[in-house]
Amino acid sequence: MKIRARIPAMNVALRKPMSLAEFLEWEKRQPIRYEFDGVAPQAMTGGTAGHADIQANLAAALRTRLRGKPCRFYGSDLKIQVAGDHIRYPDGIVVCTPVERTATIVHDPVVIFEVLSPSTASTDRIVKAREYQAKDSVQRYVMLEQDRVGATVYARAGDRWTFDILPDGAILAMPEIGVEFALAELYEGLVFEPRDDADDRPPGETVS
Template identity: 65%
Template sequence: MKSYARLVAMNLAVRKTMTLAEFLEWEARQELRYEFDGETPVAMAGGTFAHAAIQRNLALAIGGRLRGKPCKFVGSDLKIEVAGSSRYPDGFVVCSPVANDAIIINDPVVIFEVLSPITASTDRTIKAREYQATPSVQRYVMLEQDRIAATAYVRADGDWNVHVLLNEAVLAMPEIGVEFPLAELYEGLDLTPNADQDDRATSDQTSDR
């Protein structure tokens, strides 16, 4: 009965409109992780092996290159506050000092999301708007799982430029002083770039605009 009552209470909370402060207080009591879309909690879905591999490679590629520098790479266990919402990106970089007991960061500089069929629409639209509305964010990188490809939104002179990276492209992030081959994020995955993928990337970019 206790488990059933807890499930009912959780379902009611998920449907209830909250403030960010109310959500953070509520989430602290939950066993599972939730994002906050500005009004209600959103349950986090599980991922694939490819998703996990790309997350791991992000930590290795960026975390290693930032050793000894002010900026730090943070994985998906820590949430960020963006435009009144609370999100767990697949990775991000913060360049300000962070307390050891911090549970939320409000000034990420670079944000990474690994796209999936379930989350791609939200990542490309709602989260893109939230991240762009956050003054500290200089770059938002969306990584695809099934091919070596990324779309990066880059802040420039008060506007946002869109860059599509494929296959042997270099992911350059001057705002944190890091660059490396995009393919490094796909090490350990069986992906074979081909012409059809390039054509699809062009089509995706056209539709995004």
């Protein structure tokens, strides 16, 4: 996910909570995109080259495999409306129902992708996970690591959600859209610094 920052109160209109309708009308006049947390706009600022590469690889992988199928991949140009009248711009979504050519909001995404950034990881892992899980159409939420090959995947299983962590070498399977591929394909062209396993241990934990 690209870095977000809550915008400062710039005028009287932004010093009080905005309604969803007010936000959507206000956003039309802005030169950049904003998310909406139910209270105030949050500016979407630029990401890293690594983020852009992962997002581009994701688009290439899915558009190729979904060609000729009813589902379609969209990048972060389209927003979705989630619980609490929040507006989000995921890094990628798959939709399996028709989308009007002039649409700016997708109402029924099936699979949602976020590329994790240090500044937004907690929001993506907790806040957005809850928002996306509360949306009936969503069947899978995939969070892609940015500093290594890896993903965290939530999948709907009836009235509950399963949780899985995919390491390098894993296959990302998405049966709800009839697609699977090696997770490493999304990291093609990226080179990562060697990692010490200690990086993943909780603070204070040592190896015996």
